[in-house]
Amino acid sequence: EAQVTQNPRYLITVTGKKLTVTCSQNMNHEYMSWYRQDPGLGLRQIYYSMNVEVTDKGDVPEGYKVSRKEKRNFPLILESPSPNQTSLYFCASSFQRNYGYTFGSGTRLTVV
């Protein structure tokens, strides 16, 4: 089944403890992206990647890192999480930049 898989679905962590949210797609998509969704602020793009080893900042990249060493994987790294990074995170992929997105199921992160 064609899909974007995010893990974990839920995560509660403490301030400053490094964490990684994984994202993997099995559709050979070139374009991948991370979003966070917050009440009243909607969906905001964190980082995106046009292809392997090509990543760029979205609108809210501060406090996040990404890597794209393989086409299928696009992990989101929080080196030192803070409470303002508590949010619902979505990974998305598309065949190319001008094709429709497929979203993962989301990761609800709480930083205390």
Add this chain to the structure above:
Amino acid sequence: GIQVEQSPPDLILQEGANSTLRCNFSDSVNNLQWFHQNPWGQLINLFYIPSGTKQNGRLSATTVATERYSLLYISSSQTTDSGVYFCAVETETSYDKVIFGPGTSLSVIP
């Protein structure tokens, strides 16, 4: 940067009614998508429609790129249509960033 507006912000429909959701954008777009976020939070791509009209069952979408708006039509609404509908755009000047509108929250009641 580009401004994306959606209207109405909230909508309540009786099951079986029709509705039109609107997305306005302030710049020329290369790419426009409509999504549905269901009550469980899952985001589903409905249409990729930078211009023209597309239909998929009870849903259809029209984008008039020259006038900078897109419309999503829902006919014979069902309770499973409830959720939030987002449009998302990429412009010539947004350098591959995809910007989401604030969404329209739809509740379909039996």
